[in-house]
Amino acid sequence: MSPAGCSHVNAYKVDNWRQNLRVIYQCFVWSGSAETRRRKVLQNDAGWTALAKSCICHMCGGHLNRLHSCLYCVFFGCFTKKHIHEHAKNKRHNLAIDLLYGGIYCFVCQDYMYDKDMEQIAKEEQRKAWKLQGVGEKFSTWEPTKRELDLLRHNPKRRKMTTNCTIGLRGLINLGNTCFMNCIVQALTHTPLLRDFFLSDRHKCEMQSNSCLVCEMSQLFQEFYSGHRSPHIPFRLLHLVWTHARHLAGYEQQDAHEFLIAALDVLHRHCKGDTTRDDNGKKANNPNHCNCIIDQIFTGGLQSDVTCQVCHGVSTTIDPFWDISLDLPGSSTPFWPLSPGGDGGTVNGESHLSGATTLTDCLRRFTRPEHLGSSAKIKCGGCHSYQESTKQLTMKKLPIVACFHLKRFEHSAKLRRKITTYVSFPLELDMTPFMASSKESRVNGQYQQTVDGLNNDNKYSLFAVVNHQGTLESGHYTSFIRQHKDQWFKCDDAIITKASIKDVLDSEGYLLFYHKQFLEYE
Amino acid sequence: MRATINQKLTEMGERERLKELLRAKLTECGWRDQLKAYCKDVIKEKGLEHVTVEDLVVEITAKGRVLVPDSLKKELLQRIRAFLAQHAT
Numbered sequence: 035m036s037p038a039g040c041s042h043v044n045a046y047k048v049d050n051w052r053q054n055l056r057v058i059y060q061c062f063v064w065s066g067s068a069e070t071r072r073r074k075v076l077q078n079d080a081g082w083t084a085l086a087k088s089c090i091c092h093m094c095g096g097h098l099n100r101l102h103s104c105l106y107c108v109f110f111g112c113f114t115k116k117h118i119h120e121h122a123k124n125k126r127h128n129l130a131i132d133l134l135y136g137g138i139y140c141f142v143c144q145d146y147m148y149d150k151d152m153e154q155i156a157k158e159e160q161r162k163a164w165k166l167q168g169v170g171e172k173f174s175t176w177e178p179t180k181r182e183l184d185l186l187r188h189n190p191k192r193r194k195m196t197t198n199c200t201i202g203l204r205g206l207i208n209l210g211n212t213c214f215m216n217c218i219v220q221a222l223t224h225t226p227l228l229r230d231f232f233l234s235d236r237h238k239c240e241m242q243s244n245s246c247l248v249c250e251m252s253q254l255f256q257e258f259y260s261g262h263r264s265p266h267i268p269f270r271l272l273h274l275v276w277t278h279a280r281h282l283a284g285y286e287q288q289d290a291h292e293f294l295i296a297a298l299d300v301l302h303r304h305c306k307g308d309t310t311r312d313d314n315g316k317k318a319n320n321p322n323h324c325n326c327i328i329d330q331i332f333t334g335g336l337q338s339d340v341t342c343q344v345c346h347g348v349s350t351t352i353d354p355f356w357d358i359s360l361d362l363p364g365s366s367t368p369f370w371p372l373s374p375g376g377d378g379g380t381v382n383g384e385s386h387l388s389g390a391t392t393l394t395d396c397l398r399r400f401t402r403p404e405h406l407g408s409s410a411k412i413k414c415g416g417c418h419s420y421q422e423s424t425k426q427l428t429m430k431k432l433p434i435v436a437c438f439h440l441k442r443f444e445h446s447a448k449l450r451r452k453i454t455t456y457v458s459f460p461l462e463l464d465m466t467p468f469m470a471s472s473k474e475s476r477v478n479g480q481y482q483q484t485v486d487g488l489n490n491d492n493k494y495s496l497f498a499v500v501n502h503q504g505t506l507e508s509g510h511y512t513s514f515i516r517q518h519k520d521q522w523f524k525c526d527d528a529i530i531t532k533a534s535i536k537d538v539l540d541s542e543g544y545l546l547f548y549h550k551q552f553l554e555y556e
Numbered sequence: 557m558r559a560t561i562n563q564k565l566t567e568m569g570e571r572e573r574l575k576e577l578l579r580a581k582l583t584e585c586g587w588r589d590q591l592k593a594y595c596k597d598v599i600k601e602k603g604l605e606h607v608t609v610e611d612l613v614v615e616i617t618a619k620g621r622v623l624v625p626d627s628l629k630k631e632l633l634q635r636i637r638a639f640l641a642q643h644a645t
Binding site: 137144146552 | 584608609610
């Protein structure tokens with residue numbers, strides 16, 4: 035199985051073999067699937083007809099039985115039915131190419147041969163074809179470079195991840211009411227994409243001083259995935275947070291949600307070294323076009339449509355967001371009804387135990403059209419005067435990690451209290467009904483009640499939950515995080531215990547972290 | 557009968573779309589990974605120096621067919637039926 039092929043392949047590599055091989059790849063292998071060719075013939079596409087007509091077995095006329103092309107002459111034959119084998123034997127042409135996958139078969143050695151030069155040509159032609167077809171880059175398995183192979187050989191220690199291993203789980207010592215920080219750290223260290231970014235050393239620091247929070251995060255990931263089981267003491271992290279987010283300094287209990295936003299903000303600012311450079315080698319300094327890992331993972335787009343009630347003109351803005359803050363029933367702002375003439379019914383299969391509010395209810399309320407009232411008239415660009423309007427929020431672009439913040443802490447002028455209303459949330463969430471695109475199709479009268487099972491773009495899985503116990507004055511934060519596919523653990527500062535899915539779903543819920551189920555290349 | 561259906565599907569590009577969909581779904585449900593793991597087992601069993609592509613094809617074709625989830629078979633059948641109903645002449 036060496037990449038040097040066999041002697042018969044080497045015998046082929048004479049004269050103009052490269053060009054000949056390229057032509058075969060271009061015209062018959064990567065020119066589009068057998069279906070495309072067939073379709074074009076049936077549609078009487080002249081240019082393709084000639085090509086496709088030749089692309090069938092010269093013995094039986096079929097094209098679906100692993101068709102191969104002889105490398106020495108113009109002959110196509112089925113592999114499954116051994117038609118190409120017969121040709122090889124009769125003409126002593128001992129090489130053929132698989133038209134579906136581009137593999138080179140040697141009839142003497144009776145197996146597919148791997149030749150480095152031929153593979154190179156195959157790959158180049160495939161990329162060219164993808165570009166022509168407008169497909170862009172497709173997934174191909176990782177092949178280590180020479181340097182990577184050397185690195186792997188020089189560092190033979192391997193850490194095996196079995197289904198029950200606890201690598202990645204570590205407690206965090208409470209340094210004085212720092213549970214608000216600990217639970218966010220647990221959520222972040224268990225965000226798969228963030229973990230992959232830091233464990234593959236992708237941060238290139240450009241800060242002169244020692245106060246880069248991203249470097250500290252990198253260190254934190256090293257600690258968490260080191261395999262040590264003793265609790266970690268995050269004193270350096272705490273110190274850096276105090277330095278960069280003064281409003282969170284001090285030994286009082288802080289709000290975990292505020293800490294999350296502050297941490298993401300500082301990380302985003304300190305990621306300057308990792309942002310993409312434009313063609314002149316200058317860094318993209320535009321805050322709206324940052325491409326740092328924080329933006330790639332957490333930033334979504336929230337669309338706000340303001341519709342004038344008189345001329346029905348719509349004014350749209352899109353703002354970036356890192357989290358969605360949801361009002362709860364029991365707060366001073368009325369929760370029900372969800373919308374003028376709202377509809378009922380669950381979407382995500384959450385339990386509506388004796389009328390319990392669901393996360394979907396909260397999201398529907400968040401995205402409902404809201405009459406702004408006569409005291410809040412907006413200047414309408416169409417009418418050129420102040421008119422009453424309705425405003426509606428929808429998701430324009432969903433982040434890879436969606437964080438939902440249930441507004442349990444009420445700080446109105448009159449009272450400060452915690453809202454403990456139970457909100458049931460699902461393990462799997464489909465955000466399709468809340469997308470801007472869904473709203474548009476609803477407006478156009480194409481309302482889809484059933485979620486299209488074949489569209490997986492908006493499906494999310496729960497992977498972390500932050501909970502608050504106690505009152506506003508004295509409380510404690512804990513978190514649940516997900517390890518592997520179905521294992522959940524409760525993180526209470528330094529103590530990590532196994533938890534059941536029921537424990538997680540029955541908990542009150544303050545911050546809910548969901549991860550996109552299916553990731554696509556951009 | 558099968559030939560006419562095949563032709564209709566190919567003509568309208570539906571066969572290609574179904575193939576792409578099938579590819580994606582089989583990857584998502586882990587079928588591809590399962591078969592990949594099985595390939596590795598076959599290679600270990602037969603020995604890296606002696607196994608041929610044909611050996612693998614023979615071994616995994618049978619196993620692959622069995623491992624396709626019933627729900628996926630149903631889904632695809634439904635789609636084909638719906639398509640034919642929509643485009644009946």
